Amino acid sequence: MTRTQRTAAFIATRLGSMALTIVGATLLLFLMVRLVPGDFASVMLGPRATPELRAQIVHDMGLDRSFVEQLWLFVSRAATGNFGEDVVSHRPILDLVLEVIPNTLALAFSALALALLVGIPIGVIAALKPGSWLDSGLALLSISFITTPTLVVSVVLFLIFAIGLHWLPVAGAGNPGDIVDRLQHLVLPSVALALGWIGYISRLVRAALLDTLAELHVRTLRAYGVSEYRIVGLFALKLALVPVVSILGIGLGDLIGSSVVVEIIFARTGIGSLIFNSIAQRNYPVVQACVVFIVAFYILANLVVDMVNALLDPRVAAGRG
Amino acid sequence: MSEAMWALRRICSERDGRLGLAFTTIILVFALVGPLVSPDPNVLDIKARFAAPGIAHLFGTDNLGRDLFARTSAGTRYALTLAVTIVVISSIIGSLIGIVAGIAGGWVDRAVTAVFDIVNAFPPLILAFALIALYGKGSATFVLLVTVVFIPQFGRMARARARTLRNLSFIEAERMLAVHPATIVVRHYLPNVAGPIIVLASMNLPVVIAFEASLSFLGFGVQPPKSSLGTLIKDGFVSINQSWWPTVTAALVLAVATLGATLLGEALRRVIDPKSAGTR
Numbered sequence: 387m388t389r390t391q392r393t394a395a396f397i398a399t400r401l402g403s404m405a406l407t408i409v410g411a412t413l414l415l416f417l418m419v420r421l422v423p424g425d426f427a428s429v430m431l432g433p434r435a436t437p438e439l440r441a442q443i444v445h446d447m448g449l450d451r452s453f454v455e456q457l458w459l460f461v462s463r464a465a466t467g468n469f470g471e472d473v474v475s476h477r478p479i480l481d482l483v484l485e486v487i488p489n490t491l492a493l494a495f496s497a498l499a500l501a502l503l504v505g506i507p508i509g510v511i512a513a514l515k516p517g518s519w520l521d522s523g524l525a526l527l528s529i530s531f532i533t534t535p536t537l538v539v540s541v542v543l544f545l546i547f548a549i550g551l552h553w554l555p556v557a558g559a560g561n562p563g564d565i566v567d568r569l570q571h572l573v574l575p576s577v578a579l580a581l582g583w584i585g586y587i588s589r590l591v592r593a594a595l596l597d598t599l600a601e602l603h604v605r606t607l608r609a610y611g612v613s614e615y616r617i618v619g620l621f622a623l624k625l626a627l628v629p630v631v632s633i634l635g636i637g638l639g640d641l642i643g644s645s646v647v648v649e650i651i652f653a654r655t656g657i658g659s660l661i662f663n664s665i666a667q668r669n670y671p672v673v674q675a676c677v678v679f680i681v682a683f684y685i686l687a688n689l690v691v692d693m694v695n696a697l698l699d700p701r702v703a704a705g706r707g
Numbered sequence: 708m709s710e711a712m713w714a715l716r717r718i719c720s721e722r723d724g725r726l727g728l729a730f731t732t733i734i735l736v737f738a739l740v741g742p743l744v745s746p747d748p749n750v751l752d753i754k755a756r757f758a759a760p761g762i763a764h765l766f767g768t769d770n771l772g773r774d775l776f777a778r779t780s781a782g783t784r785y786a787l788t789l790a791v792t793i794v795v796i797s798s799i800i801g802s803l804i805g806i807v808a809g810i811a812g813g814w815v816d817r818a819v820t821a822v823f824d825i826v827n828a829f830p831p832l833i834l835a836f837a838l839i840a841l842y843g844k845g846s847a848t849f850v851l852l853v854t855v856v857f858i859p860q861f862g863r864m865a866r867a868r869a870r871t872l873r874n875l876s877f878i879e880a881e882r883m884l885a886v887h888p889a890t891i892v893v894r895h896y897l898p899n900v901a902g903p904i905i906v907l908a909s910m911n912l913p914v915v916i917a918f919e920a921s922l923s924f925l926g927f928g929v930q931p932p933k934s935s936l937g938t939l940i941k942d943g944f945v946s947i948n949q950s951w952w953p954t955v956t957a958a959l960v961l962a963v964a965t966l967g968a969t970l971l972g973e974a975l976r977r978v979i980d981p982k983s984a985g986t987r
Contacts, residue, residue: 529723
């Protein structure tokens, strides 16, 4: 097989397994909801329960039909993005989710960008002088970044900037039309979210760069008298970034998961705070819709990353990476 | 015993190991001495609300005048207990499932791997959220549900290990000699799987500590009257305009605990499993 064919076959396999995983995850989610002990409509409505609302839920979710029919209803609706109407706000659940998703994505992507912009240089600096005091200092710094829970970072940033300095706005996502205001509101949450990944990426870059620099072709370059900076900048860094790309998918999933904490502390609207509020109101259909979205996004992000990797490094598609 | 001493000496032979050991010891001592040094964590002293740290209250008091040293110590103790319980249970269950899948092969293996993949398709915090939302709060439920979230990691590791072992000739030889499968598992699989699982468990401990704190902060973990580091941060955060002490002390303890556990876990990995130490 040629390289292109191998890459295509690899992507096809990954697409297949992705579809299976999404179906499996939806199935799991469906089972999780159906295995809740007690009459689901009453559990969900709690103190809100009126006969009319109950009837609406039973009808909407097909609770009066057979298990297989319910399953089909759930999967087919999830596939077309029809999650029904929210019993609290009487609006389509899809609208609720689509409304808040841009906020969370803006947060997650800006955190990721920040993590790359700061993490890669730290990793490179550490790798240029392995074993030096700078390297070991940066190593300790990186690991502290990784281990400090997002919760702690958010709370401390909140304290410093809200109670202490009043430099940056700390609550909400900013006025919808005002781009500067929105960016200002984005700074603290993204830093809080990015910190752990700055540490993680810098360690990854350092390790990968050191591996690459130890390879024979780099020794050849050195023998030709190419300067260390050119070696790193022109040749080694590109290879060292392959492992970084492969964790970006996991990174996005993790960032979206952790965004719940950040969104609550900084009072931002987003999918995290939507899940949080929906759980508090026992509004399970909304929780379910949010989880389906997050899982689909997570799997999709991993797929994109796999594809990029297969294109960057032919060894991945050949199964040798 | 001598092996443990050897491991300890190896851990202490490098800076990160020493730091990890020191931080972890500080946290453990802090979690254990609370009851000896300070009054009952639940005693109210309304007159002394939001007291600053001092002789009477080493860490000050909270919005109800409760001693924060005692509360933070009790919270740390509870948080560590929960995290260790979760890691131990999920590593044992995960290892057993993984070993069975690895030995059985075929459709059993494929089914187990598929389930692990599906569970892994959920970001952990989100899965825990969904589970807790549906199945309720409470410490036992909480431990059980978070365990479910962490089982696949251990399962995958044990499975991969078991599959390599299965094809090794000494195990094949025992099979030929008709040694009972259970004996083979106990005598060969468990000891061989244990190393990497212990490493993974120690690496996961700080993750679970942070995980529990986040969930408890959001109100989905530990429920009052019990308190953990997460609930303490939350309680402090609610009255942060009056006093920032409670939140900062609990947050600091949490950060030191996770940092110490991570450094110690990595040092342990370098000792037990030197081959994988370079990659992360």
